[in-house]
Amino acid sequence: MSVLSKLKEAIVCLKAGRVTLPYPAQPRPAPPQFRGRPIFDATKCIGCGGCASNCPAREILVLDVCQEIRILKYLGRRCAYCGRCADVCPEKAITMSLEFENATNSIGDISQTLELFMSTCQRCGRCFKESSPLEQLKMKGYRFDDLKNDRWIFKSQSYLGDQPVVDDIKLDLE
Amino acid sequence: MKNMLRNLCKKMFGRSLWVYHANSGGCNGCDIEVLNVLTPYYDAERFGIKLVGSPRHADVMLCQGPAMRSTAKALKRAYEAMPAPKLVFAIGSCACGGGMWHDSYPVIGPVEKILPVNYYIPGCPPRPEAIIYGVAVALGLVDKKTAPVQFKQMEYPIPQYHPNDLHTKDEMVVYEKIDRI
Numbered sequence: 001m002s003v004l005s006k007l008k009e010a011i012v013c014l015k016a017g018r019v020t021l022p023y024p025a026q027p028r029p030a031p032p033q034f035r036g037r038p039i040f041d042a043t044k045c046i047g048c049g050g051c052a053s054n055c056p057a058r059e060i061l062v063l064d065v066c067q068e069i070r071i072l073k074y075l076g077r078r079c080a081y082c083g084r085c086a087d088v089c090p091e092k093a094i095t096m097s098l099e100f101e102n103a104t105n106s107i108g109d110i111s112q113t114l115e116l117f118m119s120t121c122q123r124c125g126r127c128f129k130e131s132s133p134l135e136q137l138k139m140k141g142y143r144f145d146d147l148k149n150d151r152w153i154f155k156s157q158s159y160l161g162d163q164p165v166v167d168d169i170k171l172d173l174e
Numbered sequence: 175m176k177n178m179l180r181n182l183c184k185k186m187f188g189r190s191l192w193v194y195h196a197n198s199g200g201c202n203g204c205d206i207e208v209l210n211v212l213t214p215y216y217d218a219e220r221f222g223i224k225l226v227g228s229p230r231h232a233d234v235m236l237c238q239g240p241a242m243r244s245t246a247k248a249l250k251r252a253y254e255a256m257p258a259p260k261l262v263f264a265i266g267s268c269a270c271g272g273g274m275w276h277d278s279y280p281v282i283g284p285v286e287k288i289l290p291v292n293y294y295i296p297g298c299p300p301r302p303e304a305i306i307y308g309v310a311v312a313l314g315l316v317d318k319k320t321a322p323v324q325f326k327q328m329e330y331p332i333p334q335y336h337p338n339d340l341h342t343k344d345e346m347v348v349y350e351k352i353d354r355i
Binding site: 020023034042043078081102103104106109114 | 215272273284293295297300301308310327
């Protein structure tokens with residue numbers, strides 16, 4: 001009986017043939033609906049910061065150096081590849097590429113930094129105001145995320161006192 | 175340092191990597207992808223990768239999920255139980271950067287707050303191919319593809335209004351580039 005079952009197993013295995021992918025030796029592209037690493041196109045970006053406001057993982061930092069220059073930094077560490085930044089982008093400057101081979105030995109490798117010109121009103125020199133209250137809610141005014149430590153400042157008081165900001169939890173691990 | 179690490183990897187882990195699979199509070203998505211890698215379709219055992227049940231037998235720790243308040247101590251103990259040349263892989267965006275709920279109470283942050291992480295495989299969850307690619311990068315079979323990108327804008331992306339383009343025409347002031355704005 002056992003010999004028969006072994007023979008059966010051998011036949012099943014022979015029928016199946018070789019199924020293993022020769023993956024790292026041969027490329028295997030992702031399907032077209034796959035959402036991989038977002039690619040930021042700096043030539044199209046107008047610096048509205050909608051991606052930073054809509055990112056659920058808060059992975060896009062915005063720092064206004066001055067009235068005219070805005071630095072937009074995508075870190076990608078905890079990016080969930082949800083594609084909300086690409087959806088909300090009015091200029092279609094963000095595309096979800098098919099790149100999935102992002103393995104690296106230093107996490108800073110997947111960051112993208114854009115330095116953008118911001119246009120201001122040519123008469124008064126100030127920034128534009130959005131038309132509707134909903135659009136105004138999307139913009140959070142002057143942005144000052146912490147680019148040195150790669151963290152998102154969620155309160156304007158964070159810099160003032162000793163209040164902790166995000167990712168500043170101290171824990172004893174005896 | 176990087177070359178040293180690579181040489182050490184080649185010497186120590188040339189034949190086989192025994193992996194220990196540690197989930198410190200993830201959503202099980204990455205666990206399913208890691209188990210997917212071990213199936214015959216994406217056969218990881220051709221690189222000598224074997225899943226072991228105890229950190230004492232393991233060379234590599236596959237961390238999934240962020241470092242949580244409740245599991246940080248256990249994760250640290252599991253890391254210390256592994257024998258000396260050891261690698262830590264952070265798989266998934268939770269382990270790489272803290273995940274979507276990085277600022278909530280039970281989450282401390284990425285696992286690199288607790289353990290020294292050698293390789294990062296971002297993705298939510300990463301594809302099985304991406305995990306195989308990360309392992310291949312660690313083994314030195316392929317080179318990593320990513321590099322930090324920095325871009326400076328040299329001109330405004332949208333045409334600018336300029337008073338020089340204003341002209342008087344039939345007692346009216348006409349802006350020439352009006353169709354472009």
